[in-house]
Amino acid sequence: MKKNLIITALACSVLTGCVRIEVPSETAGTDTISFDPPEQTVIRLARSDAGHILNAIAEEQGYLRDEGIAVEYVYTETDSAVFEGIREGRIDVASNSGTNLPLQMISEGMDLTIFGGYLLTGCMPVFGRKETEWTDVRSLIGKTMACEPNMYAITGPLLDLRYEPLRDVKWYNPDDQMDRITAVLNGEADYGLVGTALNYEILNNPDLKIMTYADDILPEYSCCRVEALTSWVQENPNTVKALMRAWIRAMSYYEANHEDAVNIAIKVIDQDEEVIRAYLDNPRFDLNTGPMKKSIKRAWRYMRRLGILSKESARINIDDHINVDLYKEALDECQKKYGSENPRFYEKMQAQFAKNNQ
Secondary structure: OOOEEEEEEEEOOEEEEEEEEEEEEEEEEEOOOEEEOOOOOOEEEOOOOOHHHHHHHHOOOHHHHHOEEEEEEEEOOOOOHHHHHHHHHOOOOOOOOOHHHHHHHHHOOOOOEEEOOEEEOOOEEEEEOOOOOOOOOHHHHOOEEHHHHHHHHHHHHHHHHOHHHHHHEEEEEOOOOOHHHHHOOOOOEEEEEOOOOHHHHOOOOOEEEEEEEEHHHOOOOOEEEEEEHHHHHHHHHHHHHHHHHHHHHHHHHHHHOHHHHHHHHHHHOOOOHHHHHHHHHHHHHOOOOOOOOOHHHHHHHHHHHHHOOOOHHHHOOOHHHOOOOHHHHHHHHHHHHHHOOOOHHHHHHHHHHHHHOO
């Protein structure tokens, strides 16, 4: 049952006169669990045509309203526009721009902090023509791959196998991912990798087949992280936690009510239902709101070894750009308040946090 917020002014301090948001407790009629109010009530979130499923659920189910916040979408056509918007103060938070891109921005001097996650793994297909053979990632050696070479989910494992991916594989990287499909079809490339939303295109082309998925090559590769300017995170810690609590609850809803969640996505994403289901119904489409610090640091190491980060990256401690504390506080608060709704979900999330964020 949804519960309305009770916002009361409490005399926390004669000097501060702070306000707290009191949420009715699940277990006692008069007891309340208090959350500090958000410093910013409207959060400007970068959004592409793919949308944000967890935020759509949080809006539909009233979780954002419960937190006293609203999300305003800022539409962007490219990832470069996302980070330009953040730099210029038109966008507060990004969540759909992968992990490699924010890490590249950090290496180039942009002071970003990663504080949460959206997709842990998208079902990103590695594909080829139907007659093409595939054994494992080593099948790429000596071949042409239609993909960006900074896709560490592919190049990282090749590094671990003692190959030099930028030399041993030929890379073809057009701006439009549909051109990767065309390149494989016409023989310009042997293999390709495209984003999650293009699964339908591959699955429904009789001349193509999916060889594997990115997460089969590098498990928990960290698909899309949530980041903002470090100054914004430092100035808005309660806002960050409010957003994370809403998205954590949305993830719980998604896992417990998958078909309803898919229907919400169909309403808000500008794609046909069969296109959406081609990835949302794929078990590799793995939502996870946690920062996944270990996966981020692994990606940073791979990108440094590939030599695709700036020279200044050698002086950057990537730990300084990952904040796991605010997420942990939000997760603890969610479990305390809403844990009885889905105990196994919160136990799983706590276990994942302990494993992946030390």
